[in-house]
Amino acid sequence: MATATSLTLLKLVTGLMTGSMAVLSSAIDSLLDIVMSVANFLAIRQAEQPPDTKHPFGHGKFETIATIVQALAIGLSGGWVCYESVRRLLTGVTLGKLEGGMAVLAFSALVSWKIGRFLVHTARETESTALKADSLHFSMDVYTNLALLAGLVAIRVFNLAWLDPALSIVVALYIFYQAFGLFRYGLRDILDERLPETIREEIATILEQHRGKLLGYHRLRTRRAGSQKLIDFHLTLCKYLSVEEAHDIADHLETHMKEKIGRADITIHVEPCPFETCPGRHKCPGDFPFNKETP
Numbered sequence: 001m002a003t004a005t006s007l008t009l010l011k012l013v014t015g016l017m018t019g020s021m022a023v024l025s026s027a028i029d030s031l032l033d034i035v036m037s038v039a040n041f042l043a044i045r046q047a048e049q050p051p052d053t054k055h056p057f058g059h060g061k062f063e064t065i066a067t068i069v070q071a072l073a074i075g076l077s078g079g080w081v082c083y084e085s086v087r088r089l090l091t092g093v094t095l096g097k098l099e100g101g102m103a104v105l106a107f108s109a110l111v112s113w114k115i116g117r118f119l120v121h122t123a124r125e126t127e128s129t130a131l132k133a134d135s136l137h138f139s140m141d142v143y144t145n146l147a148l149l150a151g152l153v154a155i156r157v158f159n160l161a162w163l164d165p166a167l168s169i170v171v172a173l174y175i176f177y178q179a180f181g182l183f184r185y186g187l188r189d190i191l192d193e194r195l196p197e198t199i200r201e202e203i204a205t206i207l208e209q210h211r212g213k214l215l216g217y218h219r220l221r222t223r224r225a226g227s228q229k230l231i232d233f234h235l236t237l238c239k240y241l242s243v244e245e246a247h248d249i250a251d252h253l254e255t256h257m258k259e260k261i262g263r264a265d266i267t268i269h270v271e272p273c274p275f276e277t278c279p280g281r282h283k284c285p286g287d288f289p290f291n292k293e294t295p
Helices: 002-018 021-047 061-091 099-126 129-158 163-190 197-209 243-261
Strands: 216-225 228-237 264-272
Touching: 002 021, 002 099, 021 061, 021 099, 021 129, 021 163, 061 129, 061 163, 099 129, 129 163, 163 216, 197 216, 197 228, 197 243, 228 243, 243 264
Parallel strands: 228 264
Antiparallel strands: 216 228
């Protein structure tokens, strides 16, 4: 938040002094970085609160809400940049000394790259959707600033003042694209889209590893709430196991999955073996077909 604030002030001052819409549009983008970082800070702090009576599944979706709010804010900023750029194309453009703008954009690209790499690493460790969105935005700032820098160099060399608002329109279109991607990303959590196939395959692998104790599983359902993964499924066990034995197996599976998958809330519903001709737990041939996941 401190870095984004410093960059925003630097770009605003430079943009007003030079009259460059490219630098001003980059300043607006940095202003959004502040909004996003503040929103993420508040959302993550709230999402880390433990479950309570009103929110028994936790507060993970505060991160998702922050992601959607960021997408809407980014879209609005893109609209302003596009409007102002078109206005300047129609009314004419007067630019001052551009060397300061070039230096600011180059410095901003370097700082954004450093922050982006840090956020990517942290988002991967914490599996935070809000930080992942934030890291994407900072990482893309690098390419945006470099593109605007190249444009200012072209303006300086070839004296093409109209190129400044024209490049800003391109940046605005990119901002729209980024906002749409973030909105879709947040909407998946709101609509309880299932977890990626790699995680579901990891769950299936763990169950396969315990096949000697299990007859099968079905009704596997997964979804995400912020950085927390919610998983539930039905587990078929020998009907002659005691309640304590069935509980121990389910508890062991839950622990194993959390070790492999990370932060997860897992609910396992135990069902008895449906075979009526079962000879008993000690005489079970163990060659029944493994009942894999069904929709």
